[in-house]
Amino acid sequence: MTTIIKEADLIESVADALQYISYYHPMDYIKALGEAYKHEQGPAAKDAIAQILTNSRMCAEGHRPICQDTGIVTVIIKWGQQCVLDSESSLQDVVDEGVRRAYNLPENRLRASIVADPAFGRKNTKDNTPSVVHVEMVPGNKIDIQVAAKGGGSENKTKFAMLNPSDSIVDWVLDMIPKMGAGWCPPGMLGIGIGGTAEKAMIMAKESLMGDIDMATLKARGPETDIEKLRVEIFDKVNALGIGAQGLGGLSTILDVKIMDYPTHAASKPIAMIPNCAATRHAHFVMDGSGPVYLKQPDLSEWPDVHWAPDSNSIRVDLDSLTPEVVQSWKPGDRLLLNGKMLTGRDAAHKRIQDMLARGEELPVEFKGRVIYYVGPVxxxxxxxxxxxxxxxxxxxxxxxxxxxxxxxxxxxGKAERGPTAIESIKAHQSAYLMAVGGAAYLVARAIKASKVVGFADLGMEAIYEFTVQDMPVTVAVDAKGESVHQFAPLVWREKIRKEKLLEGA
Structure with missing residues (x-):
């Protein structure tokens, strides 16, 4: 029996799902993160997790985005072969119309981050289309749809290799994780695809991230297959690295490891690894031709009873009277509450500043004595x-x-660590780098009391703004001496974890 899938129903279902995942974390993630919060011993990591959980509840209540980076949309469709799309448009165009409506919804407008002509012009498409659609034809009279919105910070940390058949998968993962840094906003999940061809491994890694977090259940009953054993081994060994939430050092770097595999060439072992960040966003629904599908609102009482508040030891900083001497007094790991006026700017603004300086042109704003925030707001x-x-x-x-x-x-x-070049420059100029928590965008926005564009208005969300902030929470990540919390904190926690395991073994 043929099932007719109406164009309008598919558009409405995709749009609803994308709005839904913009402000509702998957409940399995929230429960796993709540457990991680209870067991976390690292003060900085525990504070970061508290911010993420508090932000999550605020977004669920206010129906506003979990993260300012509302992602590139991936849609994985298993299309029943007895289904027919009632449309004169392509499936890609129908899905993209759902994306367009979701991202331009006036009540909760999402950030458009997609740029066309990626190698050259990189012009924003203004509606976050096109999406990336994967379709598999399967038996049946229903269509199974998974949607995800993936932020650039985590997507950019994707790793791939063509391993030799005898190479260790675990060793490769452990070699890659430190190289990923903390820009993917841990704690999150690792999706791994093994086998097939290069592109098949990548698609499997992405699809594996759509699964529910079930590591606690798996460990409680014990692994039964080689893949399950591999999941547990990677989970334990990655967390033993001590990277922790936001790279600040701690017990929980990942909450789960998902693995999909596929037969491959005898001479090959393709492997892809994609992390999901603290703003993990995905949903699953099935259409049977009876109309659009609307996802059920979660029960807010299921969120952990965690309500972040500034640490009593936090140092309040007046940005309007900030001096080099005050900056040089900060130590790595110090928690600050920023007050006053700060500038913003990221990739496009920095490139334009570089070009203007090269031409000897006057900049639209004065940076002397100021603090800049790397942000592209919704x-x-x-x-x-x-x-x-x-x-x-x-x-x-x-x-x-x-x-x-x-x-x-x-x-x-900004978010996560700085590289060696930046740290050397910070040390030479005796400045500082402060870290805000990735995955707490709505919480951070509450600290912003005024905003105005002061430069490059044509760049939209990449323009230079001046924010007036009140008690904006940050951590000193690199001090004026070039000491980086992202370098020493994980090492400290790795050693603590190692010693605890030795005591347990004894």
Whole structure:
């Protein structure tokens, strides 16, 4: 019996799912993160997890994005061969119309991050289309759809290799994880695809991330297959690295490992690994031709009873009277609450500043004595000053750091670690790098009390804004001496974990 899938129903279902995942974490993730919070011993990591959980509840209640990076959309469809799409448009175009409606919904407008002409012009498409659609024809009279919105910070940490058949998968994973840094905003999940061809391994890694977190259940009953044994071994050994939440050192770096495999050539062992971040967003639904599918609202009482508040030992900082001497007094790991006016800017703004300086042109703003925040916020709705405005990955600005510090910039705020070049520049200029929590964008936005564009208005979310902030929480990640919390904290926790395991073995 043929099932007719109406164009309007598919559009509505995709749009609803994308809005849903923009503000609702999957419940399995929230429960696993709640357990990680209870067991975490690292103070900085525990504080970061508390911010993520508090942000999650706020977004669920307010129907606003979990993260300012509302992602590139991936749709995986298993299309029943007895189904017919009632449309004159292609399946890609129908799905993209659902994406367009979701991202342009006035009540919860999502950030459009997709750029066309990726090698050259990189012009924003304004509606977050096109999406990436994978279709598999299967027996049956229903269509099974999985949608995900993947942020650039985690997607950019994807790893791939063509291993030799005799190479160790575990060794490769453990070699890659430290190289990924913390820009993927742990704690999250690792999706791994093994076998097939290069592109098949990548698709499997992405699809595996759609599965429910079940590591606690798996470990409780014990692994029964070689793949399950591999999942547990990778899970335990990655967490033993001590990287922790946001790379700040701690017990929980990942909450689960998902693996899919497929037969491959005798001479090959393709492997792909894709992390899911603290803003993990995906949903699953099935259409049977009876109309659009609307996902059920989760029960807010199931969120962990965690309500982040500033640490009593936090140092309040007045940005409007900040001096180099104050910046040089900060130590790695210090928690600060920023107050006053700060500038923003990220990739496109930094590149334009570089080009203007090369031409001897005057910049639109004065950076001397200021602090810059690497952010591309979501557009505000209602009476919001700014939409969700969490930090972007700071290493993308590393090549511009010396140039910006030479303009008199005192400090920078971003996400995750800085590279060696940036750290050397920070040390040479005796400035500092401060880290905000990735995955807490709505919480951070509440600290922003005023916002105005002061430069490069044509760049949209990549323009230079001036934010007025009140008690914006950050951690000193690199101090004026070049000491990085992301370098020493994981090493400290790795040793603690090692000693605890030795005591358990004794």
């Amino acid at each position: 557009d505000p709705v209602g009476d919001e000053v700014v939409g969700p405005a969490g930090p972007t990955t700071a290493t993308r600005m590393d090549k511009f750091t010396d140039m910006m510090l030479e303009q008199g910039l005192l400090a920078m705020v």
